[in-house]
Every structure is written in C-alpha cells, then in structure tokens.
Amino acid sequence: MKKERKKAVVLLSGGIDSATTLAIAMEKGFDVYALSFRYGQRHAVELKAAKRTAKKLGVKKHLILDLDLRKIGGSALTDDIAVPKNRNADEMNKKIPATYVPARNTIFLSYALAWAEVLKASDIFIGVNILDYSGYPDCRPEYIAAYQKMAHLATKAGTQDKNKIKIHTPLIRMSKAQIIRKGRDLGVDYGLTHSCYDPGVSGAACGKCDSCLLRLKGFKEAGLMDPVKYSK
Amino acid sequence: MKKERKKAVVLLSGGIDSATTLAIAMEKGFDVYALSFRYGQRHAVELKAAKRTAKKLGVKKHLILDLDLRKIGGSALTDDIAVPKNRNADEMNKKIPATYVPARNTIFLSYALAWAEVLKASDIFIGVNILDYSGYPDCRPEYIAAYQKMAHLATKAGTQDKNKIKIHTPLIRMSKAQIIRKGRDLGVDYGLTHSCYDPGVSGAACGKCDSCLLRLKGFKEAGLMDPVKYSK
DSSP states (O other): OOOOOOEEEEEOOSSHHHHHHHHHHHHTTOEEEEEEEEOSOTTTTHHHHHHHHHHHHTOSEEEEEEBOGGGTOOSTTTSSOOOOBSOOHHHHHHSOOTTOOTTHHHHHHHHHHHHHHHHTOOEEEOOOOSTTOTTOGGGSHHHHHHHHHHHHHHSHHHHHOTTOOEEEOTTTTOOHHHHHHHHHHTTOOGGGOOOOSSOOTTOOBOSOBHHHHHHHHHHHHHTOOOOSOBOO | OOOOOOEEEEEOOSSHHHHHHHHHHHHTTOEEEEEEEEOSOTTTTHHHHHHHHHHHHTOSEEEEEEBOGGGTOOSTTTSSOOOOBSOOHHHHHHSOOTTOOTTHHHHHHHHHHHHHHHHTOOEEEOOOOSTTOTTOGGGSHHHHHHHHHHHHHHSHHHHHOTTOOEEEOTTTTOOHHHHHHHHHHTTOOGGGOOOOSSOOTTOOBOSOBHHHHHHHHHHHHHTOOOOSOBOO
C-alpha cells in the first residue's frame, strides 16, 4: 500500500530564498502547498516569479491571497517611501530599514497556520535567514521559536498534540552563496525568480536595492552567474 | 500643556464583547483605533454593528480590512457548513465547534500588531473570554501570553523595548452577565451590537446558535432585557 505523503505549507515570495526553501521541502518528501500574497507590494512582479517557480517545481496547489497592507501602510515596499539604494553591509545591518513591512512575517505565518490547519498539515516552511536578514526583527530564530509556541496554543491541532506544528527554517543559518549552491543542486532555476524591491517598468532588477545587492553578492561568492536581467 | 493621549488598537467585531472592550479602552484614557475585518463571514451584518458602535463611542479611526479567509475555508462561519444550533453548555465546551475559524484570532492580532506598529501604539485590546469561550483554543490566557511574547520579537517596537507591547484582555475572566453589566455602566448601547452567527435575511438573530444562546443567557443572568430582535 502506498504511504500517504505528508503535506507542508510553504511560503513562496518568488525570490531566491523561498524558491530554495520550496525545493528543500520537496526533497524532504512533502507534498507542497505554496502560499503567496498580493499585499500591495510595489514589486508585485515577484508573484509572476512565484507562479513560474511553483509550476516548475511541481507543487500540489499554489494559493495567492489578497491582503490589503497598503491600508495599514508604514513601509517603503507598500507606500510612496523611497527604497534605500547602494547601501553597504554595515548600513544594512545597523538599523531596521524602510523596506521593513510591519509584522509582515507574522501575518504571512498566520495565514500559513490557518491553511495548514484546514489541510491537516503539521509542517510550515519559511525561508527566513539571519545572516542576510537585512535588519528585519521577524527573521530571527528566537522569533520563529516564539511563533511556533504560540501556534500550538492557537490551534485545534496544537491543542491535541503540543509537538504537532513545526515551523521549518532550513535557510536560517546559511549564507546567500550557500543557499544558491543548495538550490542549484536541487534543480532550482533562479532565472525564474525575482528579488528586486524596485523593478523598472520592464521588470528588470535595479541592482542597487538591499535585495539586489545581497543577491548579486551571493551569486558572486557562489562563483555562479545570476541569470536574471538588471537595468544597467 | 496638554498631555498627549496614548493610542490603542481595539479589535471590534460588532458583538457584545468587543463593544464592551472598546468602552473599557476608552475609559482607561486611550485614543482608540478600531479594527474590523470583512473575512467572508456569513454574518457580515456584524460589520454594520461595528460601524454603529465605533461611531457612537467616538473612536479616532475605524479601519475595516478585507481578508479572503474563504479561500482557505474550514469553518461554518465562512463555508457552507451548518452552524450548530440549540446546544447546551456541555456540548459547547466538549469540543471545538464547526464555527471555529482556523487561526482567526492569530490573523486578527497580527493585523492589529502591524497597525499598532505604524501608529506607534503599544497597546492592543481584544475581547476574548475563557468562561464563555465556546471551545475556541485562541481565546485562552496562555495563548494571549504566548502571542505577546512573540509580538515583542516580531516588531521594531518590541526589539527596542521588550516590555513595550501589551495585549489587553479585560474580559478574559468575566461572565457574559458581568460583561453586560460593565458595558451598561460605561454607556454601551447593546441595541447597536450583533452576535448571531446565522442571521436571517432581515438581519434578525436566530436565537439558537451558540453565540445567540450565550448572549441570551448573559442578559438573563444580568437581569436585563436584550434590546436586539430575534426571528421567532
């Protein structure tokens, strides 16, 4: 008798980290339910990248939810606040940047938790990372641990078995270069991904925002060519 | 010089508990920012009640966000699953009912947290209650405590001051009758509120779902008349 595969909800933005996380979840043998959000981000082109990646890697289902974070505001990613450009690593890590979206990962994980509960899935994957975390508080391991504890108390599943829900963060201590090498080994096509916070009308990456700079540095350190187009 | 009043985000559904919670936040001297959700609930008429209550009590701002929880499903409140009727207290408390919406309070609190961060508010009010909690896991004090801990790690504000964010649950140990008496003392007009999970086309309450039964019992025990209309 064929053993039923376990289900996992994977948060998928369309960038390098979430695409690699998705590939890792599949490698671990999960049936993947990918979850993306149209949240008023100025780089909504990343959703096209998420769709391409989900399709290419063969997920069971890809759900894109509409969230109106613009009504809440407070971020360069959703408001008319300038996206910081050409910052070095010191500047990126010194303070939480304008591209921080208030409570974004908390909101994203909460939807993942809801969907996991409906699917009777116990596993959620998120591609957060502390090394290249760009100063976002909701990318740290202590945050994820606290979220997981809360999630057990929040849900039917967790109430019945307190070790039930697991938030997986396979990239949390990997450098961007390590992530890229890992994804390449798993067959991720990074030409399908999108990272830029501030793409031009053509969809080409700016090459200057924190996200582009971290991506370019990662490919350089991995000794690989970045297959996406830059507007320069 | 006039001292600036502190801001609080208050989750407002339009029912008795959240209306009373809002009045308590105002009594404590907060400028209130009320937050409601159109999440695909079959009793969306409660949003009209939320608007009436917010206006009557004089909030600074009332934000209604659209969430697409129907795409996630899994609840009698958003799907075509029958709302349980005529259950007694034992039946209500024995197991988590079909009206449970997966991770709902977690999603609601996450938006409240995001808005609080943008407003530079440190206080969030939610009208959860353990006595009449109808079997929902995300209404328990241990859940709220875990949420608050996670919230500190999730946000800019919490990163800068770990005692910064406070989730207030003023009703958590009150009976429905105590809540109703408290609200009456604070001038809450319960004729403006709505509790029924399954209202008829006229908007009249069914009088038989868990929410109606708990409400009616509360008014009876408080020795007061329920001013809303029932369809019987």
